[in-house]
Amino acid sequence: MSTWLDTPTYAAQFNSSEDFNGSVPRPDDFPEIAEESRSYWIREHRIDLDHTQVDTHLPTNVDVVIIGSGITGAVAALRISEKKPELRTALVEARGICTGATGRNGGFIARPECYHLVKTAKIIGTEDAIKLRKFGNINRDMMLDCIEKLGLSEDVDLRLNGNINVFETQEEKDNALEDIKFAKENGFEPEGYYLDPEATTKKFGLDAELCRYGSALLERAGTFYPRKFVHNLLLTALERMPNLTIHPYTPVEAVRKVETPDVQYEIRTPRGTITSKAVFHATNAYAGNICPPLKGSNGVFGAKAHLLALSPNTPGNRDKQLKYGFGYADFWHYLHQRPAHGSFLYGLADAEILNDYDDSITLPTDHPVRAKMAEMLERNFPDWFENLDLSKDVTHDWTGIQGLTMTGASIVGRPSIESPGEFASVGHNGEGMGRCFASGTVASDAMLAYLDGSEYSPPDWFPHCYRRNI
Template sequence: MSDWMESDTFKAQYNGAEDFAGRVPRPDEFPEDPSTSRSYWIRNHTIELDQIWRDRALPEETDVVIIGSGITGAVVAFQLSEQQPDIRVALLEARGICTGATGRNGGHICRPEVCHFDETVQAFGDEDAMRLKKFAIRNRDMMIECIEKLDATEKVSLRLNGTVVVFETENERDAFQKDIDYATSKGYKSEGYIIGPEEAATKLDLDASRTNFGAAILEKSGTIFPRKFVDVLLQTALRRMPSLTIHPYTAVESVSRPDSNNSLYKAHTTRGVIQSKAIFHATNAYAGHLNVDLQGADGVFGAKGHMLGINPNVTGCRKQLQQGFGYGDFWHYLQQRPGNGPFLYGFATAELLNDYDDRITLPADHEVRAKMLGFLERMFPEWFQNLDISRDVPYDWTGIQGFTMTGASIVGRPSKDSLGEFASVGHNGEGMGRCFASATVATEAMIAYLLGKSYQTPDWFPEAFRRNI
């Protein structure tokens, strides 16, 4: 689970639950043209559906309205197309398709999963701690199974070369070993395990002096091109589902619930009104704009993260970092794109609470930038020397993550009084490790609602994530 509240970065910004009682903006208040985006993912993959569907007329009535076109919205559309291909669905996006958090994240599938096991048990109890720690593994397996079933491994740039998290200190290594031992005592078999300094250095093709305390490794893990994955899911859903329509640049201004005069929900958009039997909120940090039950201390709030895309600048460098890489409890997270491409690098201490404007990146002289460049020069000197922001950093972007007070995602119904509204939000910076499975469960609950059936969440799904299902 997320331990964000304990980090110095967030402690310095947090004054209490009242911090999150303010207005949540709408994504299109921060417009961005994909062709000029500084996000590596957005700039390097055009989603043609944006232009194909941009001017299509809105349907007057549907069975389901999905709000948001990142990985959650795409998974909802995909699962509906697989399980109920004959229903009517409209997917609405305030900006371009997948230009929110999924188009701006680090692209990591998951990481060694047993860390902070003791703390998770203390917060959620033995049984749910087991579910929570296994959840990223199940989510990974569901994603991989879907990608392989669609024969899309190359299309989405799936690389399962492992994720290696180098320990920054001896204490960090000992704490991870303690977590493994504690998890084992509770009957949990961890996939993640510890490797020594020399093996870590060999796997990463680094000098052993940079892996003094060894590393944690998850072998069946790695990286993906998240925006390509969303594209594949949506194109598949469109082929399967004749009555699916997609509407980019169509912001939802409000949602009206059924009343005595109307049995349907109404999605009031910038281009008209759609009536629907069910609404699915897939806008993560922005979800509180449309649903008051997703605001405040029991809801989801934004935290702006920062990424750099940095080209190797050592002349003649032909080395390639094959694995997903983390350092210092994954506060540093990075990957290198194939073909000696740029390093995509995020550093958690750059995060800003309650900041929703993803157009604005850090100032050129921000201290976090200097720390990031210094880290690369120190850890990867064969790739980087004397880095210069203006010369070596073509990609420099931010993305808005959805956080919750507990670190648990919110999956299900935002309110028990609005049975046709569903959501999967608040993944606490672990979206790629939670979204597929969470969206699938929430979609199954929504399908049961549409069919007038009861729904029981799977035994493996964490109690901590469940909201009114």
């Protein structure tokens, strides 16, 4: 089902699956100081847990160790707090809280869902392909339900104004219409729908030439502040769980299964060793560093992505607000404007680099991708941008590490059947906000069933191609 292998950006960097059997670093190999980060999300929202929890005593024995503090790790903590709040749980993070991919992504909630459906069905079968495309909306609804239950809409800057994908070519449009048709023929009525060029231009006020092939629109979608979301999930879990401890700046050096009457694990850190009954891997692209089954061509590997935050620079921009999330060319370009006439956050996947895990380094100022991004903004968003000077109008300039898999499927479940108490939710292929919440919930439920000694089967809606040893 992989589509990333077909793109020119990745194909030019890829020789064979052997390319991905090399060493995997730890996140703390690339230090992150939240206050100095280039990331918009990290710099603009401080997480006080970095300071209030940094000296928390590291327990020596717990029920669960969660490794990673992005959205997946936070969902695991939240799920435990909902179902088994009495469990002794330690969440450890190599750097500051939520300074990895979740603190560096685009902030989108779902996208028009039928993309690549026909192609995917030919590879994995129609039934699972449709589950894949339904899954994004299930993940969205689970996130939105959580936000509503916890009363977080304002706290996480939730904006449900819709996400569109404007087609770049006639072929992309034709494929999208064929995908929608195929979905309906197979009993799936997608929420996302096609808008013709005139309707796209009129509804969104975009340039007619840009919209000449029309677009796909998902109305129940939009953007939010992912780092604020993680912060609130962790605060909620701490309130509910008397035996939850959070440990920033505590990298895991090794995880070792200990053969005892009951399977135990030793999690070694520079601050000491924790013994636990179960381990939850939530470090995405870096997971192979401490979990060998998640390394290599059957595991997850890194791809460095690049984003910019730019201040609108036209005289009248204070009177205008981009009210929707915008994607172009199969969402290869993705951007939105922060509330109250704020910065535009813009990523272009042409910049992505395989097997690069160093998120401390961004693109050179003269990189052609940056010029392409500037030209895109000036041409298609003239109400906000003209004569861009990327040395002046860029307010934040950052990279983040995505976790990719050879198949394009996430890895959710047990990395290895030989290690029954290790669980993971990793490898979301640049679609973390569209996969992490539901995938993290499924992996957490599988882990809790293991701790209870009960059988577990994923929900019927969960794609078979994501399941690993569950």
